[in-house]
Amino acid sequence: MSNLGKNILLVVAIVFCFSCTKRNLVYFSDLDPVKGDSFTITSKSEPRIQADDLLSITVTSLNAESNMLFNAGVLIPAEGSNTTISAPINESYLVDKDGFINYPVIGQIKLEGFTKQEAITRMSELLVEYVKDPIINIRFMNFKVTVIGEVQQPNSFVIPTEKITVLEALGLAGDMTAYGKRENVLIIREKDGIRTANRLNLNNKEVLNSDFFYLQQNDIVYVEPYKTKAIQADNNPRTFAIISSALTLAVIMFLNFRDAFTS
Structure with a gap:
């Protein structure tokens, strides 16, 4: 020649x-293929109320008038009553930048930093003066996560169960494309006025114990593309x-x- x-x-x-660069597209590829692995769940944390959260707060008791007073003028049946609710409760309470909600009769209540159960305990302490044996239910109305980058369907998702893992969030977005960096997934989180960014290697089983494996409300999941995708996307x-x-x-x-x- x-x-x-x-x-x-x-x-x-x-x-x-x-x-041609060899890539690992398998999640948790270091798990034992025969024996498997088991982990004690230590990373799960209950979400805490933050500024700009929307909260649904309902109060029920044996007194129908009290129920109406503390539920935006909508009559909720007393405990044991066969009365039906004639209209849905659409009232929500916005947590302001200082962490307070403006609640009927009581006024300003600081709930920022509380878990739901802690907030229920605090509300019970304040309502006991007006309502006998109140039953309080609190839910997040805007518990959402956002998944962007190299996924099939980037979007923001409202989570009704108020509990979601990074894998479940990726599943809602249709999973990563073949160009997504599984070893370098970025989680952006805001908490107590501080924005943090943490990277997860989804090829590594240690992610299962990460504090970022369970997502919090308003978390952003960003899947970075490989350089080959960036070159292909450049039409210049x-x-x-x-x-x-x-x-x-x-x-x-x-x-x-x-x-x-x-x-």
């Missing part, structure tokens, strides 16, 4: 090596020309150096 033919084959081989012909020229120049310099060294 002529030197020109050998050089062409060498160029093709070099380009092929650069373009100048970019391709620059990359092609640089690669060609590098190969020519390598061949010249090799010929000079072997001659």
Whole structure:
């Protein structure tokens, strides 16, 4: 074979090596394939009320008038009553930037930083003066997570159960595309006025014990694309020309150096 033919084959081989990088597309690929693994759940934490949360708060008791007073004017049947509710309760309470809600009769109540159960206990302490044996229910109305980047269906999702893992969030978004970096998933979280960013390696089973495995309300999950996807997404012909020229120049310099060294 002529030197020109050998050089062409060498160029093709070099380009092929650069373009073919082995990737691991398997989640938790280090799990034992035979025995499996078991983990004590330590990363699950109950969500805490934050500023800008929307809370649904309902109060029921044996007194129908009290129920009406503390439920936006909508009559809720007393305990044991056969009365039906004539209208749904649509009232929600916005947690302001200082962590307070404005509740009927009582006024300002600070709930920021409380879990739901802690908030229920606090509300019970305040309502006992007006309602005998109140039963209080609190729910997040805007518990949502956002999944963007290299997924099939990027979107924001409202979570009615108020509990979701990063895997479940990716499932809602249709899972990652083949170009998504499973070893470098970014979770952005705001808590107590501080924004944090943490990266998860979903090829590694240790993620199951991460504090970011269970998502909190308003978390953002960003799946970063591989560089090959970024290059494909760039439609600027100048970019391709620059990359092609640089690669060609590098190969020519390598061949010249090799010929000079072997001659």
